Amino acid sequence: MHKDLDTLIITPEEMGRIDRAAAASGLSGYGLMERAGQAVAAAALRRFPGALRFAVLCGPGNNGGDGYVAARALQEAGAAVAVHALGDPGSLKGDAATAFKAFDGTVAPLAAYGPRPGDVVIDALFGAGLSRDLPEEAVRIIEAVRDSVLPVLAVDLPSGIDGRTGAVRGDAFAAAATVTFMCRKPGHLLLPGRTLCGEVEVFDIGIPARILAGHAGHMRVNTPAVWRIALPVETGATHKYVRGHLAVFSGPATATGAARLSASAGLRAGAGLVTVLSPPEALAANAAHLTAVMLKPVGGPDDLAVLLDDERLKTFVLGPGFGDFGKARTYVREIAGRGRRLVLDADGISAFRDEPDALFRLFAGGEPRLVLTPHDGEFARLFPDLAEDAGLSKIERAQKAAARSHAAVILKGADTVIAAPDGRALVNANAPPWLATAGSGDVLAGIAGAHLAQGMPAFEAAASAVWRHGEAGRAAGEGMTAEDLVGALRGFDRTG
Structure with a gap:
């Protein structure tokens, strides 16, 4: 063949x-x-x-x-x-x-x-x-x-x-x-x-x-053969800003772990710099656990606007453990308005459950800049009609959702589907069952953010993140935790 x-x-x-x-x-x-x-x-x-x-x-x-x-x-x-x-x-x-x-x-x-x-x-x-x-x-x-x-x-x-x-x-x-x-x-x-x-x-x-x-x-099994050509090219001139600066929003002081998992995964997955954007009251909790990952206080939209004046900061992850839906919507509007790229996960998705079209309008047009990472429940909050349509396959639901939202959609599960607005779809097949553990999705969001930060297109960034996440799960082995998953992340084989 x-x-x-x-x-x-x-x-x-x-x-x-x-x-x-x-x-x-x-x-x-x-x-x-x-x-x-x-x-x-x-x-x-x-x-x-x-x-x-x-x-x-x-x-x-x-x-x-x-x-x-x-x-x-x-x-x-x-x-x-x-x-x-x-x-x-x-x-x-x-x-x-x-x-x-x-x-x-x-x-x-x-x-x-x-x-x-x-x-x-x-x-x-x-x-x-x-x-x-x-x-x-x-x-x-x-x-x-x-x-x-x-x-x-x-x-x-x-x-x-x-x-x-x-x-x-x-x-x-x-x-x-x-x-x-x-x-x-x-x-x-x-x-x-x-x-x-x-x-x-x-x-x-x-x-x-x-x-x-x-x-x-335009359906395929998710393997490196599909997206390897989109991997960032590494040369002797590569430095940390060339590899991209990823920022991950933290939740409140009692819920900082998810953001740190995402940030650690982003750094391990190849972003040149990773910063946790923390509410002032959570700075001490985050600082006690971060070393190579940087930390910045962000108490509201004014603080975020100052950070966005740095054109090198182009990619964000918002949602893991975030909690505050109103602030999430405000931050997403600010990020979208400045033309930045975003991985929207967990609470970031749920924040738009009452106004999904408002989210989609923010990222409409141009090259896709948004990656959505819902599980079935979160998918139903943004796309209730698609979730309820029993006549659609999971692939078809993801394809329609990607077209509607102008985003790369990672519809998670043991049979994760990745879809692009133009109709391309991949079904992932390398994930072991023990990936279904607390924090695993936070790690995936961080990997996707790192790939976006390195300049990969949204669909390829999402697909390669899902595949790499599965390979890390296999390497970590049964009984792994999300922290083990971060440690098991490996580099890409660029020779195939």
Whole structure:
């Protein structure tokens, strides 16, 4: 597969257009199905060498056709195979009908499948195009397989997962592994689908890269390949102001820790200078814990205005532990009015819950200067209509939010999505589950601020911050704290 397509995410609708374009270009649809089914059979034999029998469950469409090819290949390899069909396989059309006719064996009804010890189930019932609840007959088989604790190899996507949203439509197989074709689909990466796919293998069945690129959207897996070109260039002339000056607003004396986490992460992530902007009453608390991070008193908008007269101070983080919503809105207006860049997190987001459009107007037009870092609850405060729309995937919610706010949006979670106002979207896949700990989001905000301060565009700064945050979590290990996360931050590999 062309290396630029390794990270591509294709919706089921886009995949349908790609299949039609491939056929129009002269490629054999059945040839593609043959390669897909052979890949499934090879994966089954490689992953489950001790299987006593492969139970191939075939659906009423092309996913079922892949299953019939796989069953034939397994049979030719000498494996014991039992094939069960949902619906009448004699009513299959096109390539799936050809695959069924090429299978020389018995096909029993799906309802007749009885799980046996030693079975490996090959799920070829429904692929990524599923957009409705599973029929009851399929649900009963899923329950039987689950009760029997049998391993499942899914074809394209475990049956029951919506390929566009990752939602479970009634019930779904929990696969040990999934074999998909050409590119990942959103359902492989978005929760809860991600947890049910097992290890995902992406197999190139021979559709030219030009066809995929011509019909794909702007969704990718978040990896350095996507944003490495935007990393700041380091030369012998680099000095601390070239690397950027980041300022992080502190909360009151009883809530200073979050800002210090952000500031420490920003310094560790590469900002040349980092300053905590502290209310006067919190100066002593902050000074007792800061060394390389600088400290400035900011008691109100007049103090901030004086700081903003220094043109070298261009990037801010506001929100971690901040507390005062009214002052937050005032500071954001001042920062936006001076053309500065801002990471708005936590309390900074909540401060605009009653007037989100006022926030969006402040940063409208020009190159995006705002990075928003909401979790689901904070997202609902700024974008209540999008949060309530059950028909949208997490990717689609983030894309619409980014377009509305003219910001790079980091919609956090185990399946964090990063979206740009122009429609680009990335799904992050490197974050370990133990990143869900107090202060982790404050660290992420500081990393994003550091990347902005070094001159990266908002979307690339956000995406690289999320990826780096995940890598630090992996390095810190299970049981880590937010302080450990800061210490585990490493530099970028700029050679790839």
